[in-house]
Each structure stands twice: as C-alpha cells, then as structure tokens.
Amino acid sequence: MGLRTIVLKIYKPGREKKRILDEAIYNYSEAFRFLLDRARREIAVIGGSYRLASGPYRAGALMKWVDRDLSEELDRFKVQPFKDSLKFELGMVLAGYLNLMETGADARLPRAEGSAERPVYFCRYDTRRSYCLLYDREKNRYWAKLYLLNKDAARTTDIKTYGGNRLEYVCEGSGAFECNRRKVNYIIVPLSFGKYQERFLRDALIDPKTLRTARLMKRGKDYYLAVSIDTGKAEALAAETYMGVGRGLDNSLVYTTVDKNGDIIGSGPIPGTGGPGGRAASLHELHKAANNITEIAQKNKSQVIVQNLEKIGDEIRWSDSGGNECRPVYDRRTYIRLAELLDYKLAGMGLPSPVRVSSSDIFYRCFDCGFYSKKNRFSRDMFICTKCGATMGIEELGSLNLARKLIRYGKSRIKVKVAVTPGGARFTSKLIGLDCFIPHDENQPEVLRQEIQRLLEDMRQNREVGEILRGNEYKRRSSLLKKFGRSADCMDLIEFI
Amino acid sequence: MSLYIDVGYENLNKYGEELCGDKVEVIRNRDSVILVLADGLGSGVKANILSTLTSKIIGTILANGLEIEEAVDTIANTLPVCRERNIAYSTFTILQIFISGDGYLVEFDNPSAFRFRKGKSMPIETDSREICGKIIREARFEVNQDDLFVLVSDGAVHAGIGHALNLGWQWENIDEYIQRTFRSEMTSKALAKLLLSACDNLYSHEPGDDTTVAAVKIKRMANVNVMVGPPVDARMDKTVVDRFISEEGRKVVCGGTTSQIVARALGREIMTNFRYYNPEIPPMAEIEGIDLTTEGVLTLREALSLIKNCISNESTMKDFLRLDKKDGASRLAKFLIEEGTNINFFVGRAINPAHQNPDFPLNLGLKLKLVEDMAECIRSMGKQVNIEYN
Numbered sequence: 045m046g047l048r049t050i051v052l053k054i055y056k057p058g059r060e061k062k063r064i065l066d067e068a069i070y071n072y073s074e075a076f077r078f079l080l081d082r083a084r085r086e087i088a089v090i091g092g093s094y095r096l097a098s099g100p101y102r103a104g105a106l107m108k109w110v111d112r113d114l115s116e117e118l119d120r121f122k123v124q125p126f127k128d129s130l131k132f133e134l135g136m137v138l139a140g141y142l143n144l145m146e147t148g149a150d151a152r153l154p155r156a157e158g159s160a161e162r163p164v165y166f167c168r169y170d171t172r173r174s175y176c177l178l179y180d181r182e183k184n185r186y187w188a189k190l191y192l193l194n195k196d197a198a199r200t201t202d203i204k205t206y207g208g209n210r211l212e213y214v215c216e217g218s219g220a221f222e223c224n225r226r227k228v229n230y231i232i233v234p235l236s237f238g239k240y241q242e243r244f245l246r247d248a249l250i251d252p253k254t255l256r257t258a259r260l261m262k263r264g265k266d267y268y269l270a271v272s273i274d275t276g277k278a279e280a281l282a283a284e285t286y287m288g289v290g291r292g293l294d295n296s297l298v299y300t301t302v303d304k305n306g307d308i309i310g311s312g313p314i315p316g317t318g319g320p321g322g323r324a325a326s327l328h329e330l331h332k333a334a335n336n337i338t339e340i341a342q343k344n345k346s347q348v349i350v351q352n353l354e355k356i357g358d359e360i361r362w363s364d365s366g367g368n369e370c371r372p373v374y375d376r377r378t379y380i381r382l383a384e385l386l387d388y389k390l391a392g393m394g395l396p397s398p399v400r401v402s403s404s405d406i407f408y409r410c411f412d413c414g415f416y417s418k419k420n421r422f423s424r425d426m427f428i429c430t431k432c433g434a435t436m437g438i439e440e441l442g443s444l445n446l447a448r449k450l451i452r453y454g455k456s457r458i459k460v461k462v463a464v465t466p467g468g469a470r471f472t473s474k475l476i477g478l479d480c481f482i483p484h485d486e487n488q489p490e491v492l493r494q495e496i497q498r499l500l501e502d503m504r505q506n507r508e509v510g511e512i513l514r515g516n517e518y519k520r521r522s523s524l525l526k527k528f529g530r531s532a533d534c535m536d537l538i539e540f541i
Numbered sequence: 542m543s544l545y546i547d548v549g550y551e552n553l554n555k556y557g558e559e560l561c562g563d564k565v566e567v568i569r570n571r572d573s574v575i576l577v578l579a580d581g582l583g584s585g586v587k588a589n590i591l592s593t594l595t596s597k598i599i600g601t602i603l604a605n606g607l608e609i610e611e612a613v614d615t616i617a618n619t620l621p622v623c624r625e626r627n628i629a630y631s632t633f634t635i636l637q638i639f640i641s642g643d644g645y646l647v648e649f650d651n652p653s654a655f656r657f658r659k660g661k662s663m664p665i666e667t668d669s670r671e672i673c674g675k676i677i678r679e680a681r682f683e684v685n686q687d688d689l690f691v692l693v694s695d696g697a698v699h700a701g702i703g704h705a706l707n708l709g710w711q712w713e714n715i716d717e718y719i720q721r722t723f724r725s726e727m728t729s730k731a732l733a734k735l736l737l738s739a740c741d742n743l744y745s746h747e748p749g750d751d752t753t754v755a756a757v758k759i760k761r762m763a764n765v766n767v768m769v770g771p772p773v774d775a776r777m778d779k780t781v782v783d784r785f786i787s788e789e790g791r792k793v794v795c796g797g798t799t800s801q802i803v804a805r806a807l808g809r810e811i812m813t814n815f816r817y818y819n820p821e822i823p824p825m826a827e828i829e830g831i832d833l834t835t836e837g838v839l840t841l842r843e844a845l846s847l848i849k850n851c852i853s854n855e856s857t858m859k860d861f862l863r864l865d866k867k868d869g870a871s872r873l874a875k876f877l878i879e880e881g882t883n884i885n886f887f888v889g890r891a892i893n894p895a896h897q898n899p900d901f902p903l904n905l906g907l908k909l910k911l912v913e914d915m916a917e918c919i920r921s922m923g924k925q926v927n928i929e930y931n
Contacts, residue, residue, distance in 0.1 A: 413859075431735075433734075434742055
C-alpha cells in the first residue's frame with residue numbers, strides 16, 4: 045500500500061465556523077494531553093499488560109488501555125466525536141515509544157505540558173461520523189463534512205449555504221447529501237486546492253475507497269485538512285539496476301546507479317538537499333529527498349541500497365591534522381528516518397524496498413580493485429587507492445560502493461578451512477555445516493562438490509539444518525547454500541584457507 | 542656490499558600528444574647504475590628531442606667517468622634553441638648509485654627527488670652551485686639496503702589541477718602517498734606504475750603535462766632456484782636434487798614427476814595444496830623444505846604470460862596485482878619478478894612419457910622454450926639468470 049497526503053485549504057470559513065474549528069482543535073489537544081499525562085504515569089503497567097505474545101507493540105492493542113471509565117472522563121473535554129481518534133492516536137504514540145524502548149533506543153514520550161495545539165485526527169472516512177468529502181458536480185467544487193460537535197453543541201444548518209441540493213457524497217454509491225432543519229453535529233466547509241491535489245480528488249471520485257484518515261490543522265490564521273490517500277500498490281517493477289544512496293560531507297545525499305555488471309549509469313547529489321553538517325533535517329526536507337530518490341530509482345528501475353547505520357557507523361567523518369572535525373550533513377538518525385520513508389515510497393512506485401547493508405567500508409574500499417585500507421582515504425574529499433592508484437571523490441565513492449554491494453556479495457567467496465594430513469584433507473566450514481575428510485587417493489575436488497551438493501539438498505528438503513538451526517543462523521546458512529546452488533561450479537565460490 | 546639496483550620507470554604523454562616530452566635513460570655499468578630523467582621545454586616533438594638529447598648526453602658523459610660540469614656545459618652548447626622562446630632548455634635529474642653503496646644526485650629545475658628508507662620518507666639534503674650559469678642542486682650520500690628513490694617530472698606534482706584537486710598533487714602529497722603504498726616486495730616498475738596511475742586518474746585520464754615517474758630500489762641479492770623436469774639420467778636424480786637443495790634462497794619445483802623425484806630424494810611426502818583453487822591452473826602440492834611445488838608446463842606457460850604482461854610497455858597495475866593471487870603460476874611469477882635477483886634454473890631434459898602421445902600438444906622442446914623465454918624476460922629486468930641443463 046502506498047500512501048500520499050494531500051493538503052486542502054478550508055476556504056474562507058465564517059466567524060462561527062472558525063469558532064467551531066478552533067474549539068475542536070483546542071478540545072482535542074487538551075484531551076490528548078490528559079491521556080498522555082495519564083499514560084506516562086502508568087507506562088510500566090501499560091508496557092507489561094499490552095505486550096503481544098509475538099512481535100512488537102501494536103496501536104490496536106494499546107488503544108484498549110482507554111477503558112470505559114477513562115473514556116467517560118474525556119467527556120469533560122467535549123470530544124465525543126473524536127474519542128475513537130484519540131484512542132487510536134494515543135495507541136500509535138505508545139506503540140512507537142514502547143517499540144523504540146525495546147531496541148534500547150534513547151526515546152521519550154512527547155511532552156504533555158505546554159499550549160501547542162494538536163491537529164485533530166480523523167481515524168476513518170465515513171459519511172455518518174468522523175469526516176468525509178462532498179462534491180458539487182455542477183460547479184466542480186469539493187467540500188468537507190467534519191463531525192466536530194457533540195450532542196449539546198449540535199446546530200441547525202441552512203441548506204442554501206451548501207449550494208442547494210447539488211452536493212453528493214464522495215463515497216461508494218455517491219448518494220446525494222440531504223440537509224433538513226434538524227440539528228446536526230457536523231459542519232460543512234468548502235475546500236480550495238491546486239491542480240496536483242485535484243488529480244487525487246478526481247481519482248477518489250472514481251474509487252472513493254482510496255480516501256483514508258485526515259488531520260485538521262491550523263497554520264497561522266488558516267485551516268487545512270490533510271487527507272491521506274491510498275495510492276494502491278503500483279505494478280511491481282523488476283529491478284534492472286542498483287542505486288546506492290550514501291551520506292555526504294558537502295551534499296546531504298549522493299547517489300550512484302550501476303547496471304548489473306557494476307558499470308556506472310549515473311551519479312550525483314540528490315537534488316534539493318544540502319546544508320551544513322551534522323544537522324537533523326526537517327521532515328519536509330526528508331520527504332522531498334525521498335521523493336527525488338524514488339523518482340531516480342523509478343526512472344532507472346533500480347533496487348535502492350541504503351546504509352545500515354543502526355549499529356555500525358560508516359566512518360565518513362574526517363579530522364584534519366589541526367583536529368578540526370568534519371561531519372556528514374545528515375546525522376545517523378536523520379538518515380535512518382530517510383530510509384524508513386523510502387520503505388513505503390518505493391513500494392508505492394512498485395519498486396522493491398531498499399536493501400540495508402553494512403557501510404563500514406564504503407568510504408575506504410577501492411571501487412576498482414576492491415582493496416580496503418584506511419590509508420586509501422587521502423584527504424577529507426579524496427580517495428586514492430594505495431594498491432592500484434584509482435582515485436575518486438569520497439562522496440561518489442561511498443554511493444558507488446553501496447550500489448555495488450549486492451553484486452560484490454554475489455561474487456564473494458565462502459571460506460572453507462583445509463587441514464592437510466598425511467592421509468588426506470579435512471574440509472570444514474561452520475557457516476555451511478561442512479565437515480568432511482577426503483583421503484588423498486580420492487578425487488578431492490569432486491568429492492567435495494558432492495558433499496556440498498548433499499548439504500544443499502538437505503537444506504532444500506529441510507532435513508537436519510532446519511531442525512537444528514533457528515533464526516539468523518539458519519537464514520545465513522540457507523542463503524550461502526542457495527548461492528552454491530546458483531553457481532555453475534560450487535568450487536568457484538570457495539576460498540580455501 | 543652486494544646490492545641489486547632495481548630500476549623502473551613509466552611515463553604519460555600530455556593529452557593529445559603523440560610523443561612524450563620527458564625521457565629516462567638508464568645506464569648500467571660494472572660499478573654503478575646511472576639514471577637520468579630529462580624534461581624538455583614544452584611538449585610534443587620539440588620537447589621529446591630536447592629531453593632525449595639531454596638524457597643521452599648526460600648519461601654518456603657520466604658513464605665515461607667525466608664530471609657533471611662537462612655534461613652541463615655540453616648540454617648548454619649543443620641543445621637546439623627554441624624558436625619561440627629563444628632558449629635551449631631541458632630540466633633534468635641524475636641519480637647514480639654505486640655498487641659500493643655510494644649515491645650521487647644532481648638536480649636542475651626538476652622536482653626534488655624522494656628518498657625512503659624502510660618505507661619512511663628521508664629527504665635528501667642538497668647543496669647548490671652554479672655551472673655554466675645554471676643553478677644545480679647536488680648531493681652525495683650513502684645508500685642502504687631497502688632504500689627507495691623516486692624521481693618525478695613536474696607533470697606529477699601538477700596532477701589533478703583543475704580536475705580532482707585545486708592545487709594539484711603537491712610534492713608532500715606524493716611523498717605521503719608513496720609512504721602509504723610502500724611494500725618491501727614491490728618492484729620499482731610496479732611502484733612507478735602505481736604512482737603514474739594515480740597521476741593519470743587525478744588528471745581524469747587527460748594529462749595536462751608530460752608526466753614521468755622513475756623509481757630505484759636498492760635490494761639485497763636474493764636467489765630463486767627453479768627445478769624443471771627430471772634429469773635425462775635417472776641415476777643423476779639424487780645429485781641434481783642435492784645441488785638444487787644446497788643453493789641458497791627460494792626453492793621452486795615445477796612438474797609432477799620432478800616433484801616426486803625431489804620428494805623421494807629428500808625422503809619427504811607430497812601433499813596436495815588446497816590453498817587456492819582455479820580450474821584453469823593446475824593445483825599445487827606441498828613438500829617440506831620447498832617453497833613452491835607446481836605442475837610443469839601449463840603453470841610455466843601461465844607464469845611466463847604473467848611476466849610478459851608485467852614487463853610489457855602496455856602493462857597496467859592490474860597485471861602487477863594479478864601476481865598477488867595464490868595459484869601456482871602467480872606465485873612463481875611473483876618469486877621471479879619481485880623476490881629474486883639471481884635466478885637459477887635446473888632444467889631436466891628427460892622426455893616425459895605423457896608427452897609421447899602424439900595427441901598431447903606439449904613436448905620437451907616446448908618446456909625448454911618456455912624456460913628460455915622466461916630467462917630472457919627476467920634478464921631484461923636487469924637480473925642474473927643461470928640455466929643448468931641436466
């Protein structure tokens with residue numbers, strides 16, 4: 045599923061509607077603060093009680109912490125129309141926090157204090173509650189129906205205000221919007237937007253199921269409705285190239301695209317990013333960068349490869365002889381966030397999710413001969429291989445080495461230990477579970493081939509291997525044996541040590 | 542002091558030029574090796590003529606025992622005058638290394654020579670004096686085993702200007718780079734090629750000036766003994782093996798039958814070596830006391846091809862890096878190119894029964910030809926080669 049958010053402006057609301065909108069935002073923010081404050085005090089209990097037997101914390105399970113009593117307490121904030129939304133949003137925040145804590149990250153719950161207003165979250169698209177869109181076919185105008193009022197605040201509305209009976213629901217069946225003199229707990233507001241947003245709205249008229257959640261927010265004196273739209277799963281594209289996206293010292297991000305042979309197709313900084321080193325970029329900037337990466341990847345049908353900076357760094361930092369340290373433009377956390385955005389943005393375009401690889405060597409390994417040495421980095425920006433003399437800019441080198449990582453992995457060899465004795469040779473590899481002794485008078489390479497073939501067959505039929513090994517160890521063995529299976533001659537993949 | 546002076550040089554033509562304006566002349570005589578690097582004014586044919594004349598004149602004069610004053614005076618009076626600039630000009634560097642362990646350096650307007658001792662930079666202090674109106678820098682010094690001297694033309698220190706580096710590759714940068722790349726077993730040619738390759742890359746393969754790198758490495762004499770094929774007279778097996786074993790230095794045995802003879806004579810086992818597997822090259826074996834035991838003709842042929850690639854004018858760094866592989870042919874070539882200064886071949890002329898098969902493309906003549914070609918290639922590198930036929 046690919047999600048896009050379009051932001052629609054609420055067009056010139058009158059004084060009364062402004063009051064309702066302001067009050068809704070204020071009430072929602074107050075109620076959320078109240079819930080968060082309570083949750084903070086009980087976080088240990090929540091963490092223990094709502095943990096799923098398997099897998100991470102889920103918002104759906106955590107929202108159940110708001111029981112009937114607590115839910116009734118929320119009534120004093122006049123948030124009856126948003127109770128489900130409040131619960132679900134709280135569940136999402138708690139799940140994020142608890143899951144981060146599980147990984148040992150330095151995380152904290154958002155502050156409950158302060159007067160910052162929180163956007164009102166509409167957790168579902170519905171014509172009878174939460175929110176929905178309306179369409180005036182004659183004038184080609186869109187409206188939003190927002191359930192913001194509780195029973196006590198319900199009000200009567202004048203149908204003339206909404207263009208008579210012309211409005212129809214943007215929903216399956218497209219029923220006409222009917223308005224009578226009865227009191228209602230919603231308001232209807234006209235929307236204004238640009239051509240980009242209109243394209244999505246038109247699509248929604250054809251397939252209303254794509255309309256998902258929304259947020260009502262206030263920026264300055266204006267009000268906006270940010271609507272999430274499910275763009276669906278794009279047609280899967282088979283990756284034909286590899287695109288490495290690495291951090292940079294002058295540029296935030298640098299990419300290199302290579303073909304299946306590792307030859308460079310294109311490279312350069314990711315457009316629209318840049319700035320001083322070691323800073324956290326705004327989410328807006330990250331989205332922009334991710335969109336640009338996705339666009340380039342789509343153009344070249346690329347498998348995007350990103351740095352795995354969760355545990356091991358990339359040593360891109362540089363200290364000169366004067367002790368001045370130069371840091372990458374994006375810090376680790378920012379880069380990791382970018383990779384998370386790419387996860388769904390690429391999927392939305394039908395491209396495979398980005399592959400995260402260790403990047404500890406990418407700024408020090410020669411792109412030509414493969415030689416790795418710290419001495420290869422000659423200066424902050426310049427790489428000169430001490431084995432073959434190849435030169436390249438550091439940023440370009442990092443992204444190129446990333447782009448070629450999977451190709452290099454495919455060609456890398458598996459180490460097999462050989463102990464030669466007067467009677468024969470013992471071949472062992474713990475990684476693939478190999479341990480066999482072959483006498484000198486036998487055709488040792490041939491017997492070794494047969495033994496590896498046997499291990500591969502065992503793995504395929506889940507004999508022995510699957511029963512003994514679990515988790516990562518099994519995955520690693522299975523991946524290596526499959527590599528043998530793909531090779532023309534398994535001996536080509538072995539490095540005897 | 543018994544030293545081997547390994548000399549290697551490489552040059553790059555200025556982008557778009559057919560001829561190089563730098564010239565290196567190497568003169569080996571009984572007492573010393575003289576290396577002259579001359580850089581002619583401008584580029585192309587004119588610079589090539591200037592640098593060729595300069596290097597030849599200096600080399601010949603010094604080789605005949607005359608003084609540097611004589612050489613400079615001759616150059617000043619014989620070089621053709623440039624019509625545009627109205628001067629006759631070629632910069633030069635002369636390095637003379639005596640077998641006795643003395644060194645002599647003369648520099649005129651070229652970048653200072655680099656000296657490294659055990660991989661660490663050790664700049665040469667020079668004195669200046671005027672000869673025929675030219676300021677000459679001069680130094681006399683002692684030479685030690687493992688000393689490395691690198692001479693470069695100004696094209697090397699300008700590498701990267703306007704491309705990868707703003708101010709080019711400064712003398713200090715080259716000095717640091719050589720220290721970083723230093724490996725004791727690396728030949729002068731490989732080092733010159735590596736440094737030139739870096740310059741070429743910094744120029745983005747469009748050199749802005751003729752660029753030359755010459756390296757001189759002082760090495761200890763080292764023997765490599767290669768036994769190929771069984772002796773004609775089987776009764777001589779033990780004698781030949783004993784003589785082979787008694788030689789100092791590395792021992793290499795090529796050929797299955799030869800390996801068996803050596804193992805039998807020494808009373809040791811032959812074991813298959815699995816350290817490297819390459820289906821194109823026959824596997825190696827191990828005999829205690831022998832540094833390398835390989836198959837015969839196929840390995841020799843491959844090793845010869847590797848050596849030819851390395852000494853060829855068109856060789857690249859990849860050819861030298863290929864020697865780092867662990868198969869028998871690469872290891873043999875590495876012994877002969879990088880380690881040995883005196884190579885002794887013990888060639889047996891017995892006919893291998895396997896080669897009697899008319900369908901088998903190999904014969905004794907081929908084996909002898911391979912050894913002779915190999916010896917010729919090694920001699921061209923300035924090394925001593927002895928071939929003993931048994």
